Amino acid sequence: MRFKGKLTITIEKAEMHISIYFIAILLATISQNSRFSLQEAPQDDALTGTWMGTSICQVKNSPCKNETVVFHFYQAAETYTVTADKIVNGQPINMGKLNFTLNKSTLTCVQPTGTWVLKVNNNHIDGTLITADKVLYRKLSLTKTPAQASVLTN
Structure with missing residues (x-):
């Protein structure tokens, strides 16, 4: 025992x-x-927030117009949701929402009409919209705004 x-x-x-x-x-x-x-991945705080810049058309003689844009980034689970506005006469006009996936410092949003690809570099984003037919339709350039900055012009 x-x-x-x-x-x-x-x-x-x-x-x-x-x-x-x-x-x-x-x-x-x-x-x-x-x-x-x-x-x-960039820190959540680095991407979440308001980004302002330009969206420039790349196709001549198209219905596309150059725009001043404001993108509001929100983190949702494993994606980032963007509410996009264009500024017309100093006022924001909502253009809709996009859902992006993040891989390292690149955000991607695939839609039936085209694919948005945004490359994040600190407080700057360069992006493109490529149509489903593989045509470069828009180029985007955004800079993150300070938290207290207004997106409206007076």
Whole structure:
């Protein structure tokens, strides 16, 4: 019986060591994955907010018009939702919402009519709209506005 008791204690100690090692490996894995994800994507605060700039037509003799635009970025789960406005006579006119996926510093929104690709570089975004027929339709240039800045002109 004494041998059995020692064996049980040895097994319990071994199980305890295995549990501790498993927890240590799990925590190291979570920590490692968190570091990689922070390096790949801009910080949430860096992208979320209001961006202003221009949307310039690239196709001559088309219904497209050059515009001053305001994009409002909101993070939603694994995507960024953008509410887009154009400024006409100093007033914003809503053009709709777009949902973008983020891969490193590139935002992509695929729609049946075309694909928006936005490249984020600190407080600046350069983007394009490519039609479904692979025609460069618009070029976009945006700069992040300070939180208190007004998007309207007086």
